[in-house]
Every structure is written in C-alpha cells, then in structure tokens.
Amino acid sequence: xxxxxxxKDIAERAGVSPATVSRALSDSxxxxxxxxxxxxxxxxxxxxxxxxxxxxxxxQKSMAVLLVVRDVSNPFYLEIFKGVEAxxxxxxxxxxxxxxxxxxxxxxxxxxxxxxxxxxxxxxxxGKLPLSQSRDPKQLGRLPIVVALExxxxxxxxxxxxxxxxxxxxxxxxxxxxxxxxIAHICGPVPEVMSVLRREGYRKAMAAAGLAIPEGYEPIGDxxxxxxxxxxxxxFSRADKPTALFIGNDEMAFGAINELRRLGLxxxxxxxxxxxxxxxxxxxxxxxxxxxxxxxxxxxxLAMNQLLKVMNGDAAIEPLVEIETTLKIRGSTGPAKxxxx
Amino acid sequence: xxxxxxxKDIAERAGVSPATVSRALSDSxxxxxxxxxxxxxxxxxxxxxxxxxxxxxxxQKSMAVLLVVRDVSNPFYLEIFKGVEAxxxxxxxxxxxxxxxxxxxxxxxxxxxxxxxxxxxxxxxxGKLPLSQSRDPKQLGRLPIVVALExxxxxxxxxxxxxxxxxxxxxxxxxxxxxxxxIAHICGPVPEVMSVLRREGYRKAMAAAGLAIPEGYEPIGDxxxxxxxxxxxxxFSRADKPTALFIGNDEMAFGAINELRRLGLxxxxxxxxxxxxxxxxxxxxxxxxxxxxxxxxxxxxLAMNQLLKVMNGDAAIEPLVEIETTLKIRGSTGPAKxxxx
DNA sequence: CTGAAAGCGCTAACAT
DNA sequence: ATGTTAGCGCTTTCAG
Numbered sequence: 001x002x003x004x005x006x007x008k009d010i011a012e013r014a015g016v017s018p019a020t021v022s023r024a025l026s027d028s029x030x031x032x033x034x035x036x037x038x039x040x041x042x043x044x045x046x047x048x049x050x051x052x053x054x055x056x057x058x059x060q061k062s063m064a065v066l067l068v069v070r071d072v073s074n075p076f077y078l079e080i081f082k083g084v085e086a087x088x089x090x091x092x093x094x095x096x097x098x099x100x101x102x103x104x105x106x107x108x109x110x111x112x113x114x115x116x117x118x119x120x121x122x123x124x125x126x127g128k129l130p131l132s133q134s135r136d137p138k139q140l141g142r143l144p145i146v147v148a149l150e151x152x153x154x155x156x157x158x159x160x161x162x163x164x165x166x167x168x169x170x171x172x173x174x175x176x177x178x179x180x181x182x183i184a185h186i187c188g189p190v191p192e193v194m195s196v197l198r199r200e201g202y203r204k205a206m207a208a209a210g211l212a213i214p215e216g217y218e219p220i221g222d223x224x225x226x227x228x229x230x231x232x233x234x235x236f237s238r239a240d241k242p243t244a245l246f247i248g249n250d251e252m253a254f255g256a257i258n259e260l261r262r263l264g265l266x267x268x269x270x271x272x273x274x275x276x277x278x279x280x281x282x283x284x285x286x287x288x289x290x291x292x293x294x295x296x297x298x299x300x301x302l303a304m305n306q307l308l309k310v311m312n313g314d315a316a317i318e319p320l321v322e323i324e325t326t327l328k329i330r331g332s333t334g335p336a337k338x339x340x341x
Numbered sequence: 342x343x344x345x346x347x348x349k350d351i352a353e354r355a356g357v358s359p360a361t362v363s364r365a366l367s368d369s370x371x372x373x374x375x376x377x378x379x380x381x382x383x384x385x386x387x388x389x390x391x392x393x394x395x396x397x398x399x400x401q402k403s404m405a406v407l408l409v410v411r412d413v414s415n416p417f418y419l420e421i422f423k424g425v426e427a428x429x430x431x432x433x434x435x436x437x438x439x440x441x442x443x444x445x446x447x448x449x450x451x452x453x454x455x456x457x458x459x460x461x462x463x464x465x466x467x468g469k470l471p472l473s474q475s476r477d478p479k480q481l482g483r484l485p486i487v488v489a490l491e492x493x494x495x496x497x498x499x500x501x502x503x504x505x506x507x508x509x510x511x512x513x514x515x516x517x518x519x520x521x522x523x524i525a526h527i528c529g530p531v532p533e534v535m536s537v538l539r540r541e542g543y544r545k546a547m548a549a550a551g552l553a554i555p556e557g558y559e560p561i562g563d564x565x566x567x568x569x570x571x572x573x574x575x576x577f578s579r580a581d582k583p584t585a586l587f588i589g590n591d592e593m594a595f596g597a598i599n600e601l602r603r604l605g606l607x608x609x610x611x612x613x614x615x616x617x618x619x620x621x622x623x624x625x626x627x628x629x630x631x632x633x634x635x636x637x638x639x640x641x642x643l644a645m646n647q648l649l650k651v652m653n654g655d656a657a658i659e660p661l662v663e664i665e666t667t668l669k670i671r672g673s674t675g676p677a678k679x680x681x682x
Numbered sequence: 683c684t685g686a687a688a689g690c691g692c693t694a695a696c697a698t
Numbered sequence: 699a700t701g702t703t704a705g706c707g708c709t710t711t712c713a714g
Contacts, residue, residue, distance in 0.1 A: 019686080261627065360693070373700085685714080695702105696702085
C-alpha cells in the first residue's frame with residue numbers, strides 16, 4: 001500500500017504541472033484534450049483522491065453544514081434529518097449533527113464551530129440564539145444561518161416555518177365542527193414560542209366560536225408522554241370535564257389517550273383528541289390519532305435550500321418560507337355526544 | 342468588524358513567536374508563566390479562535406467521525422445518535438451523518454469520505470461493506486472503522502453487537518412459558534444477517550421445546566408496519582392459526598396488532614405478541630408491547646468508544662463487544678387459552 | 683492553454 | 699522556555 005498519491009505525483013506522471021492537474025480534475029474546462037485525458041488516466045492509475053483538508057484550507061470552505069437541534073433523539077426530527085441530508089448531499093455538503101440539550105454552553109459552542117470553520121453554514125432548529133448573540137439579534141446580519149421549525153423572534157435571519165397559529169386554529173375548528181364546546185388545550189412549555197403560538201391558535205378558534213375558556217383549561221406540559229397523561233388526569237378530575245382535547249404535540253396526546261383509557265373513557269366515543277406533529281406512529285396508534293401533519297422532509301429540504309442560497313451569497317432570499325400543514329382526520333375524533341351540548 | 346485574528350497577530354501583540362502562541366494555546370505546558378498569560382490576554386482581546394481548517398491540514402486530522410446508517414429516518418437510530426454524539430463530543434469529535442438508503446454507490450461514497458479525510462473514523466451501522474471492499478473483507482485490517490448494530494460476516498473489523506439469537510430465543514421462551522405452542526414468527530428481510538439471526542433464535546427455542554414449525558409459520562416481511570399487517574392477516578387465514586406471534590421488530594408488531602384488532606381478535610386475550618427493539622412508542626402503544634429492549638444509547642456510546650480506541654491506535658481492542666438485552670414484559674402477552682393447548 | 687510561485691493558518695522538528 | 703524554519707496539499711493569481 002503506497003501512501004496516498006498527491007497532486008504532485010500525478011503531475012509528474014502526466015508530465016505537467018500541479019496547477020494543470022488541479023484544473024483538469026476540477027473540470028474547469030481550461031485544459032486541452034490530449035493533456036486532459038492523460039491527467040485523468042494518471043489520476044486513475046494512481047488511485048488519486050484529493051485531500052479534503054488541504055482543499056478546505058485553500059478554499060476557506062468546509063463543505064459541511066451544522067444541523068442544530070434541541071435533542072437528537074426526538075423522533076420529530078427524523079424526516080427533517082433526511083430532508084436536510086438529501087439536499088445537502090446533492091449540493092456536495094455533508095451534515096454535522098448538533099445537539100444542544102438546551103444548554104446555553106452548547107448553543108454557543110455550535111456558533112463557535114461555525115466561526116472556526118468546522119462548517120460553512122448552520123440550520124438552527126433549537127429556537128434560540130446563544131445569549132452572547134442575542135443581545136443584538138438584528139446584528140446577526142449575513143451570517144450563514146437559517147432558522148427552521150422554531151421561530152426566533154426579532155431575528156433577521158431567514159426562517160422556514162409552518163403557520164403554528166393557523167394550524168392550531170384549524171385543528172380546534174375541526175373539534176368545534178364536530179359539536180364540541182368544552183375543549184381544553186394541553187399546552188407545551190411556555191414561554192417557548194412554538195407552544196405559545198399553538199395556544200394562540202386554540203384561543204383564536206375558541207374566541208371565534210364565542211366560547212370562553214374556563215380557568216385551568218390550558219394546563220402546561222413539557223411535550224412528554226408522561227406530562228400528557230398527568231395533565232389529562234387533572235382535567236378529568238374537574239366538574240366541567242372537557243369533551244375534547246387539543247394537545248400541543250402527539251407525544252402528550254398519546255399520554256392523554258392512554259390515561260383516558262385508564263379512566264374508562266372511550267376515544268372518540270366519550271372524548272375526542274387532536275394532536276400536533278403527526279409522528280411516525282400516530283397513524284398506527286390506537287385509535288389512530290387525528291393530528292396536524294407537517295411535511296417534515298420538505299421542511300428539511302427547504303431549510304437546506306435556503307441555506308445554500310445564503311452561503312452562495314444570493315441576493316434575494318425570502319425572509320420567511322412558510323410551509324403548509326394539513327389536518328389528518330383519523331380515528332381519535334368524533335362527534336360530541338348530544339347530551340354534552 | 343476586523344477580519345479574523347490569526348496566530349500571527351496575537352504573536353505580534355504579545356511580543357512572541359507564533360510557535361509560542363500555538364504552544365500556549367494548546368496547553369502544552371511548555372510555556373512559562375509571564376508569557377503564558379500575556380498570550381492568553383492577547384488572544385482574548387483579539388477574540389482569537391484557531392482556524393480549524395489550517396489545523397486539520399497540519400495535523401492530518403479532522404476531528405470528525407462518520408456515522409453510517411441505512412436510513413436516517415428510522416426511529417430505531419435515535420438514541421444511538423445520541424449515544425454516539427455525546428461520546429464523540431466529549432472526546433472533541435463531531436459527528437457526520439451518513440445515509441446509505443442501501444445504495445451501493447452511497448456506501449462506497451462514505452468509505453471515500455473517510456479516505457479523503459472528511460472524517461478520521463467511521464461507525465458502520467448498515468451491515469454492509471461496499472462491494473469493492475468486500476472482495477477481501479479480511480484485508481480491511483486497521484482501518485478506523487467500527488461495525489455496530491448489524492453484523493458483517495467474515496470481517497475483521499471490531500464489532501459492537503447484541504446477541505440476536507439469544508434475545509430472540511428468550512422472547513420465544515417467554516411465550517412458551519405462557520403455555521403457547523402454536524407460535525409463528527414474522528421475520529425481517531432475508532438474507533440480512535439480523536433477520537436470520539432472530540429467526541435462528543426462534544427456531545432454537547421451538548426446537549428446545551420439541552415443537553415443529555409448520556410450513557408457512559415464518560413469513561418474511563420488510564420491517565414495515567404494512568408488512569406486519571399483511572403477513573399477520575395471512576397467518577390468521579390459516580386453519581391452524583397461531584396463538585402467539587414473535588415478530589422481528591416492533592414496527593411489524595404494531596402492524597400485526599392493529600390487524601388483529603381488525604380481525605376482532607384480542608391481544609393478549611386471543612393472541613400474544615412479542616416484538617423486538619423497544620421503540621420509543623412501544624410502551625405507550627395499546628396494548629403496551631412486550632418486546633426485546635436494546636440499550637441503544639449504550640450501543641452508540643460503546644461503538645464510539647471502540648472507535649476512539651481504534652483511532653488512537655490502541656493495541657488491545659476487543660473484536661466483539663456484546664451488549665445485554667432485556668425482555669420487557671408488558672401488556673401484549675398473556676397466558677394461552679387452555680382450549681388451545 | 684500551461685507553468686511558476688505564492689500562500690491559506692497552523693504545528694512540530696530542530697535549534698538555541 | 700522560546701524562536702526559526704519548514705511544510706501539510708491544494709488552488710489560484712500572474713505570466714507567458
């Protein structure tokens with residue numbers, strides 16, 4: 001096993017200068033035919049592969065992007081990973097996983113990785129800027145960063161988002177249209193923007209229907225199965241039990257439905273439940289969960305596309321790409337019992 | 342905004358040579374005190390950060406590892422990502438996502454990335470070597486690669502695995518101990534090693550109990566929910582319906598259970614079901630799925646640890662790290678009806 | 683169309 | 699303990 005061939009070796013073998021080899025191999029179209037194929041052959045026979053590290057230094061690029069999420073093990077990100085990865089690959093970029101676990105230190109660390117040249121751009125899905133950057137979010141200006149999934153307020157960076165308010169509102173309207181009036185909302189952690197927006201949608205739909213929201217009808221959970229179950233139990237220990245639940249994400253909805261089963265309540269016979277996100281398993285859950293579906297692969301793809309534009313210094317970048325959601329109506333929602341109306 | 346400070350700038354400001362700065366900043370312990378803090382101050386005030394690309398070229402390292410899986414969007418990998426990422430970070434490495442989608446071209450591509458210096462090491466979770474490498478799998482010798490999760494046969498690379506045969510055997514024994522005799526197995530794609538091993542465990546347990554496996558009792562699926570449902574329906578259209586199912590993974594088990602529900606059969610009243618993998622949602626599925634649980638985060642962690650050893654040129658590397666699984670007995674299995682015995 | 687030469691920013695011998 | 703020097707392997711002016 002000879003040690004790796006460098007550009008110089010292949011230059012010698014082809015009887016040209018290193019510069020020409022570089023040009024030939026980069027398909028610059030600046031090398032004439034007899035030379036060109038001679039170089040290609042030489043490269044082939046030496047099993048040449050360019051040294052990425054040298055190239056990176058010279059070109060001041062890394063051909064990598066950083067994908068920063070709160071928690072890599074959240075199933076929600078799966079298809080997003082795929083969308084990002086596919087689009088990145090196609091453009092010659094590789095994807096670095098960034099996992100913040102909500103630690104401010106980590107968040108900063110990934111910003112530093114960007115500065116340090118580990119990556120050429122970054123997709124932020126954790127909904128936060130590091131504190132040191134947050135002081136003046138407007139100053140972030142032309143950093144090669146795209147914010148996706150989770151909105152960062154007062155931030156000039158390009159965003160790729162769904163309309164959380166609208167989607168939530170639509171979900172609740174579905175319940176209303178089934179005749180439900182006592183609709184409670186299990187909310188995600190506040191003041192995280194996403195949770196607040198979804199709650200806003202809920203409130204909007206209730207207001208539009210002329211319904212007041214009883215005290216305690218908007219308990220706050222943490223997006224986990226356990227918290228969905230616990231908050232559901234509380235809601236159903238009230239005198240004015242809800243007949244329907246709009247829940248901030250699917251995990252909490254799973255917890256809630258299981259809890260209802262434990263309480264001897266039938267879904268959707270006694271209680272209707274709508275979730276948000278349409279996880280991988282929501283469809284095969286029992287009963288199949290009615291939920292807001294986000295085209296996650298597409299979110300990843302669009303975010304990466306935006307980032308490519310930013311990295312290319314494209315002039316015209318939409319500050320906000322908004323992605324359509326759809327309400328998947330499945331088995332966990334049904335008409336309100338007439339006695340409840 | 343000045344352009345980035347380099348080591349030279351800080352050398353000038355501190356009145357020393359670049360080499361000294363490099364030494365000081367790398368905590369080599371070779372720089373004396375007055376100088377040291379002078380340099381640190383200078384670095385601080387210039388907001389200096391080392392240029393990773395230059396360092397990488399010089400040191401011939403990338404401080405990145407490649408994590409190669411068949412399909413990033415498979416929920417099974419989630420916690421593995423987390424385990425790998427955490428261990429890598431701790432050691433100063435970042436993690437590149439590799440997604441093969443079972444394309445031979447892609448598999449090769451990631452090998453090339455390794456050669457090209459994109460990464461210093463690779464964790465292979467796709468159960469395959471690229472064809473060009475496979476010709477002589479023994480020759481892979483000391484490439485910085487660890488195989489995890491999926492076994493590659495006749496391959497000298499270090500492996501991190503669970504005992505698929507033993508775990509499957511244990512799962513089936515659980516069913517046997519509940520009094521089941523007509524136990525069918527929905528198998529994953531053959532001849533993929535993992536599927537074959539799990540089937541082997543099934544056969545072993547059946548043989549140990551002195552039970553013959555009827556023709557058609559081992560249908561072959563593809564690890565998807567849909568195939569689990571379809572194969573389940575076929576099994577229950579037979580005259581000698583099974584009373585229990587051991588299924589190659591949780592997804593197919595979900596499909597099967599839903600299908601049983603459609604057929605009006607109760608789980609576990611009429612049919613017991615055991616899955617394999619213990620996905621995120623298996624516990625909150627209805628009924629909660631009895632399944633073989635793999636400590637996935639630990640698999641990721643151990644695989645990354647092995648890789649660190651390999652990359653450090655450690656002499657003593659166990660060729661096989663085997664990880665314990667546990668059978669989580671939950672609500673989808675119960676005693677066989679006496680009439681069925 | 684091709685060659686010569688410089689240099690990306692850092693680290694590691696080697697010398698003092 | 700610090701400085702000097704060289705060079706990692708590539709790309710890209712600038713000349714010709």
